[in-house]
Amino acid sequence: MVFKLYGLPMSTNTTRAMICLHEKEVDFELVPVNVFAAEHKQPPFLSKNVSTCCVFLFLSKLAPSHTNFNYLCCTCMQPFGFIPVLEDGDLTLFESRAITAYVAEKFKETEPDLIRHKDAKEAALVKVWTEVESHYYEPAVSPIIYEYFVAPFQGKEPDKSVIDTNVEKLKTVLDVYEAKLSSTKYLAGDFYSLADLSHVSETHYLMQTPCASMINELPHVKAWWEDISSRPAFNKVVGGMSFGQNH
Numbered sequence: 052m053v054f055k056l057y058g059l060p061m062s063t064n065t066t067r068a069m070i071c072l073h074e075k076e077v078d079f080e081l082v083p084v085n086v087f088a089a090e091h092k093q094p095p096f097l098s099k100n101v102s103t104c105c106v107f108l109f110l111s112k113l114a115p116s117h118t119n120f121n122y123l124c125c126t127c128m129q130p131f132g133f134i135p136v137l138e139d140g141d142l143t144l145f146e147s148r149a150i151t152a153y154v155a156e157k158f159k160e161t162e163p164d165l166i167r168h169k170d171a172k173e174a175a176l177v178k179v180w181t182e183v184e185s186h187y188y189e190p191a192v193s194p195i196i197y198e199y200f201v202a203p204f205q206g207k208e209p210d211k212s213v214i215d216t217n218v219e220k221l222k223t224v225l226d227v228y229e230a231k232l233s234s235t236k237y238l239a240g241d242f243y244s245l246a247d248l249s250h251v252s253e254t255h256y257l258m259q260t261p262c263a264s265m266i267n268e269l270p271h272v273k274a275w276w277e278d279i280s281s282r283p284a285f286n287k288v289v290g291g292m293s294f295g296q297n298h
Contacts, residue, residue: 054079056150058135060291064147065135070248071151074165075158075285084134097180099116147249148185154294155245165245171253176239182240187227189253191220200294218262224238225265226270232271236278254290 054072056079058065069152072079099297112159113265133145144150167173194217196210231238238246258266267273279285 052140055082055138056135057082057084059084059109060288061294062134066288066292067147067249068135068150069288070251070284071154073153073287075161075171077158099245118162138159148181151161151245151248163213163243165248167242167244173240177244177246180238181249184246184249187224188250191217191224192253192257195262199260200256212254217235221265225269229269231292232275237275251279251285255289
């Protein structure tokens with residue numbers, strides 16, 4: 052049975068899941084969630100056991116200013132809603148990192164072994180650095196991406212104070228990465244894993260901003276980025292990752 056992935060090809064969370072599926076060569080159908088066509092109000096999406104609130108929060112940044120998202124949010128059936136959503140038969144999952152962990156585990160015998168399931172120490176390190184991405188890297192990068200890509204859709208200039216604050220946070224994180232990558236090729240060791248994969252989508256957008264210099268000025272981080280961004284799985288999704296802007 053072909054997996055169904057509900058989401059947006061420009062979304063870092065959706066593409067995180069897509070990259071993992073491509074790494075494992077898993078057939079899947081991408082089902083776009085089109086808020087402008089009110090697809091979020093139709094039973095097929097509302098019945099995925101998640102609400103659509105977070106879809107609204109993301110897409111409201113892209114919609115015309117007159118769109119009544121307060122009304123749309125009233126259709127939510129639960130207090131949380133996320134993209135992507137993955138369907139595998141009768142199993143429905145949300146949260147992109149949970150989806151990638153599930154795919155990596157289900158297809159663990161298919162190379163690459165993204166979770167290092169045959170070595171407990173390596174598997175633990177994969178989990179550590181996946182957590183680092185979630186708790187340190189993403190919280191610094193995400194606001195920067197928002198200001199450079201999403202804010203302009205609202206007719207606003209990027210908030211320099213937000214960018215500056217998070218650039219400082221990101222510098223601290225990248226210094227740790229540079230030290231780690233000076234001793235191993237990838238974050239968890241000398242092997243590509245979910246820890247690296249989790250960084251690809253958000254770093255792709257970061258590299259289209261003036262903040263790209265933060266990566267390029269660190270030789271080991273730069274080499275790591277050039278490596279993980281050149282993988283065929285990412286090349287299969289990067290074409291859809293566009294806000295139609297240049298920075």
